[in-house]
Amino acid sequence: VVRVTLLTDFGTDDGFVGAMKGVLATEAPQALVEDISHQVPPGDVAKASRVLGRYWREYPPGTVHLVVVDPGVGTPRRGLALEADGRLLVGPDNGVFGRVLSEATVWTAVDLSETDLLPAPSSATFHGRDWFAPAAALLAEGAPLQALGAHVMDPMTLVGPEPSRVGDWLVGEVQEVDRFGNLATNIPGDEAERVVLVEMMGTRIARHGTYGDAEVGELLALLNSDGLLEVAVRDGSAARMLGAGPGTPVRARVRRPT
Amino acid sequence: VVRVTLLTDFGTDDGFVGAMKGVLATEAPQALVEDISHQVPPGDVAKASRVLGRYWREYPPGTVHLVVVDPGVGTPRRGLALEADGRLLVGPDNGVFGRVLSEATVWTAVDLSETDLLPAPSSATFHGRDWFAPAAALLAEGAPLQALGAHVMDPMTLVGPEPSRVGDWLVGEVQEVDRFGNLATNIPGDEAERVVLVEMMGTRIARHGTYGDAEVGELLALLNSDGLLEVAVRDGSAARMLGAGPGTPVRARVRRPT
Amino acid sequence: VVRVTLLTDFGTDDGFVGAMKGVLATEAPQALVEDISHQVPPGDVAKASRVLGRYWREYPPGTVHLVVVDPGVGTPRRGLALEADGRLLVGPDNGVFGRVLSEATVWTAVDLSETDLLPAPSSATFHGRDWFAPAAALLAEGAPLQALGAHVMDPMTLVGPEPSRVGDWLVGEVQEVDRFGNLATNIPGDEAERVVLVEMMGTRIARHGTYGDAEVGELLALLNSDGLLEVAVRDGSAARMLGAGPGTPVRARVRRPT
Numbered sequence: 001v002v003r004v005t006l007l008t009d010f011g012t013d014d015g016f017v018g019a020m021k022g023v024l025a026t027e028a029p030q031a032l033v034e035d036i037s038h039q040v041p042p043g044d045v046a047k048a049s050r051v052l053g054r055y056w057r058e059y060p061p062g063t064v065h066l067v068v069v070d071p072g073v074g075t076p077r078r079g080l081a082l083e084a085d086g087r088l089l090v091g092p093d094n095g096v097f098g099r100v101l102s103e104a105t106v107w108t109a110v111d112l113s114e115t116d117l118l119p120a121p122s123s124a125t126f127h128g129r130d131w132f133a134p135a136a137a138l139l140a141e142g143a144p145l146q147a148l149g150a151h152v153m154d155p156m157t158l159v160g161p162e163p164s165r166v167g168d169w170l171v172g173e174v175q176e177v178d179r180f181g182n183l184a185t186n187i188p189g190d191e192a193e194r195v196v197l198v199e200m201m202g203t204r205i206a207r208h209g210t211y212g213d214a215e216v217g218e219l220l221a222l223l224n225s226d227g228l229l230e231v232a233v234r235d236g237s238a239a240r241m242l243g244a245g246p247g248t249p250v251r252a253r254v255r256r257p258t
Numbered sequence: 259v260v261r262v263t264l265l266t267d268f269g270t271d272d273g274f275v276g277a278m279k280g281v282l283a284t285e286a287p288q289a290l291v292e293d294i295s296h297q298v299p300p301g302d303v304a305k306a307s308r309v310l311g312r313y314w315r316e317y318p319p320g321t322v323h324l325v326v327v328d329p330g331v332g333t334p335r336r337g338l339a340l341e342a343d344g345r346l347l348v349g350p351d352n353g354v355f356g357r358v359l360s361e362a363t364v365w366t367a368v369d370l371s372e373t374d375l376l377p378a379p380s381s382a383t384f385h386g387r388d389w390f391a392p393a394a395a396l397l398a399e400g401a402p403l404q405a406l407g408a409h410v411m412d413p414m415t416l417v418g419p420e421p422s423r424v425g426d427w428l429v430g431e432v433q434e435v436d437r438f439g440n441l442a443t444n445i446p447g448d449e450a451e452r453v454v455l456v457e458m459m460g461t462r463i464a465r466h467g468t469y470g471d472a473e474v475g476e477l478l479a480l481l482n483s484d485g486l487l488e489v490a491v492r493d494g495s496a497a498r499m500l501g502a503g504p505g506t507p508v509r510a511r512v513r514r515p516t
Numbered sequence: 517v518v519r520v521t522l523l524t525d526f527g528t529d530d531g532f533v534g535a536m537k538g539v540l541a542t543e544a545p546q547a548l549v550e551d552i553s554h555q556v557p558p559g560d561v562a563k564a565s566r567v568l569g570r571y572w573r574e575y576p577p578g579t580v581h582l583v584v585v586d587p588g589v590g591t592p593r594r595g596l597a598l599e600a601d602g603r604l605l606v607g608p609d610n611g612v613f614g615r616v617l618s619e620a621t622v623w624t625a626v627d628l629s630e631t632d633l634l635p636a637p638s639s640a641t642f643h644g645r646d647w648f649a650p651a652a653a654l655l656a657e658g659a660p661l662q663a664l665g666a667h668v669m670d671p672m673t674l675v676g677p678e679p680s681r682v683g684d685w686l687v688g689e690v691q692e693v694d695r696f697g698n699l700a701t702n703i704p705g706d707e708a709e710r711v712v713l714v715e716m717m718g719t720r721i722a723r724h725g726t727y728g729d730a731e732v733g734e735l736l737a738l739l740n741s742d743g744l745l746e747v748a749v750r751d752g753s754a755a756r757m758l759g760a761g762p763g764t765p766v767r768a769r770v771r772r773p774t
Contacts, residue, residue: 001545012296013436013437014309014437015310015313017295018294018316019316021294025261025318029259030259034537035551037530039528042438055538058534058537058542058645059538059542060541060542075471125468125482129316210591211589211641224641235559269694269695270552270553270555271553271694272570272695273523273566273567274741276553276571279571280575281574283519283574287517300695300696329728331727381741384741387574
């Protein structure tokens, strides 16, 4: 069974996702299509890269991940197909695969524009339907990656800011706010494990193991399921309580190694 | 593989869609169910007709498209099953199939109320679960259309206003606003190809090939992926910038044929 | 064909649902995954229980219903697997299965924490991915319920208030507001059938058969598709018109048996 997953910024209101699914059903009739999200904020390539980072390797090898967050549609940006640790990925070359490229043990990429297997897009504004979905269908049907285009050595990546160290403190920032108002920072887990105290927006926040270890309504810092330091409120929204969001500075006190 | 697609105005908050999917799983266990959208504005039959227009023919023949946007549920409006260019469709007879009927090369329709194959709906308010999903399941399982009811020659259609011509200008209106704030007009593509300039809300708007051809924040007019003239803003919302929406007048200057 | 359905409060913005689907695809590759909703209000166990009540038995026996609305994640609350009238269910033991347990003819429950078949969760905050999805995959692959843990006799239930009777009046309350602004009460259908008049927020509301029997914009009371008395407005929102919501009192006059 081959699965094709879909991640877009189309919303579901207008039927654009339906058009892509119809193309997949026609051109890869045996594939199972699974929605990841169509609610990526319009054109937010960095967010799409982080979301993709959460599931691409949970799916088994052979899965095709189709990602259409494409603010440059119709301009000469390239289209890519990738194989990364056995998973296949299709989408625009705008950084949306940045997280995958940094996590994969091995990867190969090809330039979709350099192939005769795919039609020239029939619209200037809907390459998801006219170009990327047909490419994903070819891969789902077993076409080899190399048949889809010439090798690309320099796919675009997006590199976010890294936390720095100042004495016993790590200084980083909020990277993402999730639906629950939890504030994920850019402080990675190997550091986070030694964190004893966090400061954000002038507030000192205690380290806990999980949400339920704090009192209802209390701020806490914890290691989240992406392996990052996170600031949260039990049964509430840390984003709202602190007035914090992407880019808000965070300082974390680490225990000295003994 | 037979697919059943779902388009409703139910939202996903309440489990109504789940009930329909459960009926399909029970009565057509081999079918693959694919969501199109459950976010059609409540009762907006015209919007549902346009959304359906974007995907019904992208799916292969044999696909069953189930559409439940049904403000008249429980009143004596008919239920329909259609075959149009090989695709099968089920839903209320309220105009939701208007776009399909105008686009199909051939179509046949039957009246679901004139059959013994379907149970009388067990609720007065949820025909999606009790009547339309069972009808879709029968078609997915291979029942012939004729078995589901008597022929209908006059399914309801919705006909929107057509643009008119005044000298070198086409005069139309905005038909739909999509998630990105793009304003799709009722000016069709064969005309749109000769458009050189657009006026809306007192603003003159230049014609471009695609979003990326304009400057960031600049208004542009282009031919969209439905084949209609559209007004957009690069990386922004034309609806918000112009204060425009469905029904807003638009004038387009066309190049004279040489 | 085995189906696994998903009900969560994760939203779809962040890719958490994608991670769970990836685990299912890896560990139960033949199963078909169907979304019910990811829009349960964060942590609203009572709402999730009502939503689950709408579809769990519409699906055929053998279906696996995975429910992750889990405000107590990481605390010592149990994880459950259930068999109820032939359907299989997996989720936290926090009342989310209350409706199922009250509706099922027969049920058996086991405690997921008492098994070696499942890994210890690798995160403290994402048991959907690390614990419940693997359990659902085992059931979808045919593992017997008993293999997943020791019997539980006392799964948590949530019991809402029951309506009371005062002379010819039933006194109850609004239980749920749906997407259309319809107000579902806790007055059950066998009583509702004898209701002739309803009072809510000081307004007298006539009994009708279905929405279309009232005038546009008129309030009406009817028997809804869950078998409960409901207050609605034709083509409008009763919640907005009356300023009512969960907990709003309602009185219903019943016809005396003759």
